[in-house]
Amino acid sequence: MKVSFFETVRYRAPQALPSEWPVPSGAYDRDAGAEAYRGMIERLEYVEELGFDWVSVSEHHYSPRILSPAPMLSAAFIAARLKKITIALLGPIVPQSNPVRVAEELAMLDTLAQGRLVVGLLRGTTNEYLTYDLNPAEARERTDEGMELILKAWTEPQPFGWQGRHFQYRTVSIWPRPLQQPHPPTYALGTSREAGEFAARHHLGYGVSYGPFEVMAKATRYYREQCARYGWEPAPEQIVYRANMVLAETDDEAHATLRAQPNQAPFAMRAGVRDAFMKLDARNIAGEARAPIVSGALPTTFVGSPDTIVEQVRRCRDVVGAGVIDLSLHPPGSAELEPLMRSLELFGKKVLPRIRGM
């Protein structure tokens, strides 16, 4: 089992902030921001020392919860400051990006990081559609087409034009190309049938997040079936499962901590917007319709003492088929750093050595 630390850039707001997304930009505190990025590097040096395989970063906008609107910058900064750990960029929100630019930046990043890069490509959470005026009805198609174009830009040696549905280029010929060939290990992220099919067709890895093992297993099973249909079998580390973990010395303590966490949507939107998204944003798990995540906290699927967690990781491997777990060890957006550092240490010393050989 490979283990990834999901770095969410802890912004410690000096005063209480409104919870509604988007959070007013004027409430941002510059010193707190500077401290968040300083702290990120200190924390990641420790993560590297503990022996994590990857550190993952993601793209989120207009909120202090995960202070990383430009994950390429986060990844490049981390790559420059840490020497061994693999940087997992999970990932650029494809439907609202220029795919050629994404291909260029990731190729540059892979080269800057001396090949220590893995990439996840995804459609993004529902709230992000508001960031750059993305029509939810087009998000799926733009994601599929954008991912295909990114792969083509990485691998096609001759200048080419792209006559797409949503993207059009008359000449594409990127420099640098990725250091890793044919391209960095790449994952299609998301539970949808479309993501699973795309990953299988292009021999990519696949990543799911947060849901209970049995539910996520529907998506990974579909992915593996599709891989078989395309005549190949994914390696264990080609399935990533991102999850929340609440780890404590004892099960009771861990459950008490989980109960004390606020049941709040990660990016809470105004009721009228949330309800409209419920109608406009169609999502699925391996083809089975599911509601977009616009209310309520994300589930926590790893909770307990080190012994309990080790067993849960084993179940995750068996049920979901994951060979990489990408962990959020403390609720993103929480201003408390102490509990995060305590779980990190406990995980690194009492869990990591026992799941490494799984």
Add this chain to the structure above:
Amino acid sequence: MFSDGYVEADGFRIRYLEAGDGAPLVHLHGAGGPRLTPAHDLLSRHFRVVLFEMPGFGQSPENLRTTSMPELASTMAQAIGNLGLDTFNLMGTSFGGKTALWLALQAPERVRALVLEAPAAIRQEGAASPAGSPEEIALRLYAHPERLGAILLPDAATRAKTQPLVQRLRGPDRDADLEGRLSGLATPTLVLFGTLDRVIAPAMGRIYKETMPNCHLVFVYDAAHAISTDRPEAFADVVADFLDRHEAFVISRTPTVIHP
């Protein structure tokens, strides 16, 4: 609306379908024979589109005479000339892409620009023509056959008639004689491949680009071998722009102003 006519060439009576005004655009069809697609209608708004039925294909009698692709190209060059077209744009689809290349090599001064739709002139090793039931053939040719209304494939009798001709003329997967000549063909050329082509590997496209001095490669997203049927608007748009501006078609003219 396309209307048909006949022209004599090389002892063959050759049928053609024609529509539109403007610069002539001659189209040589694939191994399945001539078939009008929405792309022909779109292109006929800008060009005088002439779709030929090459001898032995479609409704024409069996062709036991033509022995090679260069010979077929020469017949077609005569047919085009006998229609009064001295210079013209030339488009070839799949099998017809190879015919078009030979025609351009034989008469480069007559061809203003060349469009090759999923050309079959350079094929991956062991490339096989679509075969089997109409459904199986459709699955090889089209990205989303289920989205098409009626799938118009040649009937069994027509296929039986044309198959020996196609086998005789298609040549090896890698035709050293043809490829050796391509570096000398300066005609502005647009090569199009669908990202889902299951007949000719889209990666073959780069060989034209590497070899021909004035070649442009465009991938049509979510199209299979029959690009002009799968994505007629996308196909016609880039073809018309290329024929209009040749290599300057790389300069965007797409407006992005939302409100003045």
